[in-house]
Amino acid sequence: MEARCTPIAKNLECNLRELDRRLAFKKNFDLIQRRFEIGRRQAVFLFVDAFAKDTPLVLIMREFARLSPEELSIAAFTKLFYRHVIYGEVQELDTLEQVINTALSGPAVLLLDGETRAIAIDVRQYPARMPEEPDLEKVTRGSRDGFVETLVHNTALLRRRLRDPRLRVEHLTAGARSQTDIALLYLDDVANPEIVDSVREKIQRINIDGLPMAEKTVEELIVPGNFWNPFPRVRYTERPDVAAAHLLDGHVLVMVDTSPSVIILPCTFFHHLQHAEEFRQSPSVGVYLRWVRFLGVFFSVFLTPLWLLLALKPGLLPPELKFIGPKKLGSMPLFVQFLLGEVAIDMIRMATIHTPSPIATSTGIIAAVLLGDMAARVGLFIPEVTLYVATAAIGTFLTPSYELSIANRLLRLFILVATGIFRLPGFAFSSLMAFVFLASTRSFGVPYLWPLFPFNLEGFKSVLVRPPVAIQHSRPSILKPIDPDRQPRKRSRSER
Numbered sequence: 326m327e328a329r330c331t332p333i334a335k336n337l338e339c340n341l342r343e344l345d346r347r348l349a350f351k352k353n354f355d356l357i358q359r360r361f362e363i364g365r366r367q368a369v370f371l372f373v374d375a376f377a378k379d380t381p382l383v384l385i386m387r388e389f390a391r392l393s394p395e396e397l398s399i400a401a402f403t404k405l406f407y408r409h410v411i412y413g414e415v416q417e418l419d420t421l422e423q424v425i426n427t428a429l430s431g432p433a434v435l436l437l438d439g440e441t442r443a444i445a446i447d448v449r450q451y452p453a454r455m456p457e458e459p460d461l462e463k464v465t466r467g468s469r470d471g472f473v474e475t476l477v478h479n480t481a482l483l484r485r486r487l488r489d490p491r492l493r494v495e496h497l498t499a500g501a502r503s504q505t506d507i508a509l510l511y512l513d514d515v516a517n518p519e520i521v522d523s524v525r526e527k528i529q530r531i532n533i534d535g536l537p538m539a540e541k542t543v544e545e546l547i548v549p550g551n552f553w554n555p556f557p558r559v560r561y562t563e564r565p566d567v568a569a570a571h572l573l574d575g576h577v578l579v580m581v582d583t584s585p586s587v588i589i590l591p592c593t594f595f596h597h598l599q600h601a602e603e604f605r606q607s608p609s610v611g612v613y614l615r616w617v618r619f620l621g622v623f624f625s626v627f628l629t630p631l632w633l634l635l636a637l638k639p640g641l642l643p644p645e646l647k648f649i650g651p652k653k654l655g656s657m658p659l660f661v662q663f664l665l666g667e668v669a670i671d672m673i674r675m676a677t678i679h680t681p682s683p684i685a686t687s688t689g690i691i692a693a694v695l696l697g698d699m700a701a702r703v704g705l706f707i708p709e710v711t712l713y714v715a716t717a718a719i720g721t722f723l724t725p726s727y728e729l730s731i732a733n734r735l736l737r738l739f740i741l742v743a744t745g746i747f748r749l750p751g752f753a754f755s756s757l758m759a760f761v762f763l764a765s766t767r768s769f770g771v772p773y774l775w776p777l778f779p780f781n782l783e784g785f786k787s788v789l790v791r792p793p794v795a796i797q798h799s800r801p802s803i804l805k806p807i808d809p810d811r812q813p814r815k816r817s818r819s820e821r
Contacts, residue, residue, distance in 0.1 A: 331421040337367050337438035343421060344371070356428075363389045363405070363437065364397040371424065372433035372448075381412055381448040382433060402440045410435075414447035426504055451475050456482065459563035459585070461727055467605045471563045476506050476582040482565040483510065487572060491515075497528050499543070503535035507543065510578040517575065517805045520591065520769055524577050539584035547579075548590075550767065555735050557728035558768040560589040560596050567601055575806035591769035591804070595777075595788045597726035598622060603791045611791035618723060625720030626733050627756075629663055630740040632713050634752050641749070651709050660745030662706050666714035667738060775803045 334340050341358070350356050357377075359370040368389070370382065388409050397404065406415065418424055418434065424443050428434045431449025456470035456478070472479045480494050495509040507528055511521050527547035536542045540561070548558050562568055563585050568578055571589045579588040589596075598618060603611035632649065635642055636659055639650050651659070717737065724730035736759055743751035766773035776784025784801060786792070800806045 333419065333421060333424070333436070333441045333443055335439050335441055337369065337436055340421065340436055341369065344425070347421075347425060361386060361389070364392045364394045364401075366394075366397060366401070367438040369436050370433050371428045371436065373429065373431060376431040376449045376451065377433050378448045378450045381446070385410060385412060385446065401437065402442055402444075405435075405437070406444055410444060410446060412446050412448065416445040416447070418443040418445055430504065430506070453478060462562065462564050462567070462601060462725070464600075464602045464605050467601060468564075468566055470565060472565060472568075472580075472585040472587055474583050474585055476508055476580055479565075479580050479585075479587065480508055480510070483569060483572070483578075486565060486569040487512075492572070495525065497525070499528060499531040500533060500535045503537070505536040505539070506582040508578075508580040510572065510580065512572055512575070515573070515575050515800070515806050515808050516577055517807070520577055520804070523769060524579065524590065528579070536581065540579070540581040540586050540588055543579060543581050544588060549769070554766060555732040556594070556763065556766060556773070557597065557726065557732065558590075558592065558766065558773070560592040560726065561586045561728065562589060563587070564601060570604075573800075573811070575800050575804040591771040593768065593771060593775050593803075594729075594763060594773050597729040598724070600725040608791055608793045615789075615791055618725070621720035621723035622733065623720070625717050625724065625730070626737050627740070628717045628720070629667075629713050629737060630744045630752055630755075632709070633659055633663055633741065634744050634749060636709075637745075638748055651707050656705065659707075659710065660741075662710045663714065663741055663745070664738075666706065666710055667734075667741070670714060670718045671734075771803050 331343065334343075344350075348356055350358060355374040357370075357372055357374050359372075361368055361370075370386075372382075388411055389405075392409065406417065414432075416427070416432075418427060419442055423445075424434050424436070427445045431451065432445045432447040433449075435444040435446065437443075453473055453475040456473055458469040459471040462471075470482060472482065484492070484494075489512065491513040493509075493511055493513050497507040497509060498504050499507055509521070509525055509528065524547065527549075528543070531543070531546050533542070533546065544559055545552065550558065560571075562571075568587050568589065572578060576589050576591070579590070581588075598615075600614070600618065603614050606614065636650050639647070642649060657665075721730045721734055724733060740752060740755045740759070743755035745751075747754070764772070764774050764778045772779060775781065776788060781802065783799070784803065787797075798810065798812050800809050800811050802809065
């Protein structure tokens, strides 16, 4: 059932009594009512302390103080709105619900006795930090700005890079109590309208009291499919240049206020393996970096299960590779050693995150000495287990997408357990099962393993080799963009 809208009454005191009943001004010290007169008529400014900028409000009230009763005798609201509110962003409000929602969002709301409409003046200034380079997406060369927790600043960072009049920034809200601002961004003549409409509809259908975890809550509410699927079906970025590049490809962005992370959708598995550093270097260097990253991600998933399989079934090794197996066994089975090693790595990682920065390095050193050197000396772990677990962990940290690295860690544990219990059949079946699972996953209708499955030659070449900018003529076909040409061919003189 939709909430009943209460129109603004002509009597100012009546409006203030109803607002006080809903907002409890005496119990909320940060909700300010500034009473004053405009041409001998009672007026009030309603705003949230620390959100409203003082200078614009002082200038506006100074302008109001000059008005005489005769100037407001006819069409007072219209004269105030169009002539005397000396500010750029103003809006007309008709209901008390609009007054409440607008004031709690930050703008100051002007209520005038005898008028059934209010004026919202967007003089808000949210507490915000300056844009700085994201910790998870650093590059050697390139821009050092990143998204922040303020929505309007984030849209400005994108507008600075894409001065296209066809860039759409739609404003939506979600959360019955939080009334969180959400921005839906796309290029009107590029993005697939079906994807845009689907995302917009899913955001509008969000029915929850609040979005305290911002973009992550939105993701779980709009992404269709299995909630327990650990593989991320959207990509996150805190870099404006990465977000702009995906807009040009035909993707859709979702920004949520109070979060510096922007949702990119739809996305595939291989989108999570891309990094801005590849495109900030020459194509040859970019190819090298990409292949090193692919190798590290492969190691992060298959290295420990594969070595465990070969250690348990040494007959699978040719004579030239017999050195791969362990020289001696520890006091515990190899399978248990690997599981304990994996858990130990996660414990170190979480301890480092929760440890204050000045002593985080010391925590890592202590953990490495205790778990690495001492565990091997007492025979808890054999040196090979420590080596391969550490190598797999490096591959995990090398993965550009933090969400994908966590999912790959769970996949590694799944294959490791299957290998430890069932040996070769367990390794083969669990690997095949993981591939089938990924092949059946979709992100807003886009196959997760595209262009590998279903196979697309042009797309697969762009995954394997970072293409030079000069030959990037087309946008990804799987997105079905309206304008597929990234570099339209020049028309000849006869065509002009």
